[in-house]
């Protein structure tokens with residue numbers, strides 16, 4: 001991904017339009033959900049994408065999966081700009097990248113049986129014949145740890161963990177190479193979450209998958225990822241190999257995030273935290289988006305936006321402290 | 328809290344607050360306690376807040392319900408409470424409606440209301456689950472500080488054992504409607520007695536070795552209407568034996584005020600010291 005941005009413009013709502021008739025001046029609002037992000041994912045890699053709500057993780061994930069078009073920038077798949085692909089190539093690429101959502105209940109059609117949910121896309125795209133559906137779905141259900149005898153059932157007849165598996169089966173049915181998982185285990189109980197995380201790791205090995213794993217849970221990300229990307233208000237602030245990042249985060253926001261993660265080992269700790277709320281992406285702070293909350297901010301931070309620059313092999317961080325200081 | 332909706336009711340047992348029996352108390356008696364002696368904070372602060380009333384109105388109401396003060400005194404107390412939970416420009420924010428606050432700020436308002444009448448106990452039901460880490464940390468820090476200052480006891484209901492580790496003195500683990508293990512946090516988290524507790528601890532991704540499979544508890548939580556005859560955890564338990572499927576284990580007391588409900592508890596060091604009555 002090169003220079004990817006996504007802006008959503010919310011039209012003025014009815015109340016605003018009425019107020020405008022009376023002389024008010026409500027303008028359409030633009031959300032800078034993702035600003036100028038560069039990200040390359042290597043085949044076979046698991047990249048964890050972390051940040052607090054509203055920072056643009058899902059929007060970025062959806063652009064990767066081809067659900068949203070970027071407002072600016074280009075997305076390449078296997079070195080080729082998606083916009084310059086032939087129809088066949090583009091279809092191949094879009095099948096190769098599949099998305100798995102957080103809430104399996106709202107992403108699974110409640111009126112369809114599991115067999116139809118899983119076989120719909122592969123039949124439509126001619127990967128299998130309609131007649132082979134039963135066998136095909138059975139194989140895939142086994143892969144995700146579900147008993148094929150359940151394929152005639154509807155989503156509501158399953159538990160949360162099983163529905164998560166159905167969502168995974170549906171994505172696997174078109175033989176993807178790259179899975180974008182958006183908070184895919186967030187809604188599950190700890191014991192069930194462990195089962196699904198183990199399944200993700202197993203599938204990675206068996207099918208040689210690449211993952212973009214979006215989660216606000218740093219424990220989950222640390223466990224699964226080779227490399228971690230941290231976002232704040234639409235921008236990538238740091239990217240590093242997982243082990244290095246968790247050992248020694250560079251960016252003040254990464255440091256704050258990691259400090260605030262409770263762990264089993266820290267008993268009776270005094271919780272403390274960086275101050276302030278997460279600002280609105282409609283109107284992000286000037287300069288470094290993090291400066292109003294940053295304990296290390298200086299005069300330069302409110303006027304100049306830091307760029308992501310290499311700080312060591314495989315590591316990048318966007319903070320003036322790595323580049324001449326904040327004074 | 329006496330908030331079980333009919334036809335649900337307490338069929339047996341006893342709940343004591345400072346020696347006073349709460350089970351069987353009439354509506355009026357319970358109202359006098361709720362919001363005064365015990366208050367509650369929910370995952371969704373809108374359980375506490377009324378969307379169509381200004382914050383000051385709601386806070387004055389909460390004070391009025393339990394004591395007679397002048398409106399001016401009540402307002403001053405409300406403002407103080409908002410300041411205590413860290414809401415900037417409290418005097419102005421009192422005039423706002425709930426929807427004018429962010430999720431984290433709304434939860435702070437709910438906490439301020441819970442603290443208004445200096446309760447002896449606060450029950451907090453997953454109050455930070457929906458919040459981001461940095462905001463969760465801010466709320467946890469505030470709760471710690473406020474409860475320590477006022478000597479208020481706290482029951483923190485959560486599925487997150489790492490928060491328990493940081494916050495609690497004692498922990499009670501529930502499975503299928505029963506307490507299966509209780510004790511001091513250090514004892515329970517370092518040397519769990521019950522297989523369910525141990526399974527939970529080991530399935531945490533933050534405790535695993537990155538990239539290695541996590542220990543998982545097989546199966547899923549049973550529905551409370553269809554519990555198996557013996558130990559409710561038996562169908563998922565690696566240590567289950569024949570007796571587990573047949574008889575429900577009694578609560579057994581262990582040294583250092585620990586309790587576990589299991590036929591084959593871990594940790595042979597902690598020899599049971601006796602059985603509880605039930």
Ligand SMILES: Nc1ncnc2c1ncn2[C@@H]1O[C@H](COP(=O)(O)OP(=O)(O)O)[C@@H](O)[C@H]1O
Pocket residue numbers: 008009010031032033051052053054055056057058059060281282
């Ligand atoms: N379809 C949409 N229309 C308008 N705004 C949107 C839309 N999707 C997301 N946003 C806004 O973009 C920002 C980033 O959202 P999102 O990518 O969902 O963040 P995250 O997944 O990190 O919580 C938020 O402010 C959100 O409200």
Ligand code: SF4
Pocket residue numbers: 251252253288289290291292294295296297298301306318319320321326
């Ligand atoms: S650029 Fe300044 S405000 Fe931003 S993270 Fe670095 S020190 Fe903090």
Ligand code: SF4
Pocket residue numbers: 521522523558559560561562564565566567568571576588589590591592
């Ligand atoms: S009583 Fe038996 S089945 Fe239940 S938790 Fe203990 S060992 Fe496991």
Ligand SMILES: [Mg+2]
Pocket residue numbers: 057058182183
């Ligand atoms: Mg999201």
